[in-house]
Amino acid sequence: MVVFPPDEQDIKPAGLERDSPAFGGLFEEEGPDSHSLEKMDSLWDRARAEKSEQTGINPNELVRFVHQGTVHWITQEEAHTYLQLADEEDKRQNAIKKEIKRSLRGETQALADELSVLLAIAASSLSRYKREKAIPSEEIRRIEPALQRRFTEVESSLDCLREVERLIEQKRKKEPIFEEYESQLGQMLNLQRYGKSKEAAVLARDLVEKKRRYLIRSRALEPDIYTTYFYRLELQKIKKRILSTQKYLSAQRENNLEEEIEHLKGELVSLQAEKETQEDLMTRGVVLSRVEKEEYQGNLRKIDQTQRLLQDDTAEMESLEKESRILVTQIKNVDEVIAFISDEILNESGYEEIIDQRVRWMNAQRNMRRPVKMNLSRRKDSRMVTTSRRQNS
DSSP: OOOOOOOOSSOOTTTOOOOOOOSSSSSSOOTTTTTOHHHHHHHHHHHHHHHHHHHHHOGGGGGEEEEEEHHHHHHHHHHHHHHHHHHHHHHHHHHHHHHHHHHHHHHHHOOOOOHHHHHHHHHHHHHHHTTOOSSSSHHHHEEEEEHHHHHHHHHHHHHHHHHHHHHHHHHHHHHHHHHHHHHHHHHHHHHHTOOOOOHHHHHHHHHHHHHHHHHHHHHHHHHHHHHHHHHHHHHHHHHHHHHHHHHHHHHHHHHHHHHHHHHHHHHHHHHHHHHHHHHHHHHTTOOOHHHHHHHHOOOOOOOHHHHHHHHHHHHHHHHHHHHHHHHHHHHHHHHHHHHHIIIIITSSOOOOOHHHHHHHHEEEEEEHHHOOOTTTTTTGOOOSSSSSHHHHO
């Protein structure tokens, strides 16, 4: 039996507001209420603009921070605070313990929402970098099918998890002792909480015999419960793969920005040298022709534009570096969650063979259904949001 500690406060900067809601059904069939990637991009862009207006900070300086399926835009100072807290071992372990509880006990839909948003961010990043030619074409061809596999893996594991959960619920409904015992236990705890010790004692005596029957029936459900832990572990492994893909995409963007920044710096030096030459001529009394004056004014505009582009790229680089460090921290945390569920839960369960048999059976059942292969390249054929429409728009 795994005993979890009381909930601890999340490791995150103080004052984080929920800039956008968590989304469910991101990759469901499209309808009037569906959340396509374009809609989510629009919401996130609007949230970033609002945060920029509130703080007076350049939007490029804001750092994207994803927490339990919700996208936040935070300042670089807040990102620095998060990273500092994440480096403190006690606080980090408390956050990991809470993530373990959420991974094992959290609502399945909440886990689905989180993975949907992470997939959407990766797909959005890939779409942008593909459009801007920020990633070599061979990398695009490699990453697109990898993201497609992640989507298929999420869909498969969630379907299996929900199927096992439905089976558990059916078995519980057939045994009245579950609802009866849990209801009375809740009543007893409430009575104790309000200081009604006599009434609580009466219920406690009644629960003694029921507890024995409850535990016997509960043990019969253990193989199913541990099978749900297996699929929840699979979802954590997929989460790590998605985060790693996003980390890779961020690194690709950083490389591209480095080249852009060096190019802009060189262009700025050249423009300023030309400006100084023209100003030196004017200082010495040389009268510039109309064409030369227009070239001088155009040069000033180019300098101003180049400086602004350089400022934006530098701000984005600093934000990406912090986002990448946050992703590294989150990947490490997921690694610890995976290790705990695998080593402390499943490997010590005693149901390894039963779980393996059930998983094989469920996989065989899914293969018989022959699910339609999703296609990222054609929006009408895929439930996953694609990049092609954004390129054509």
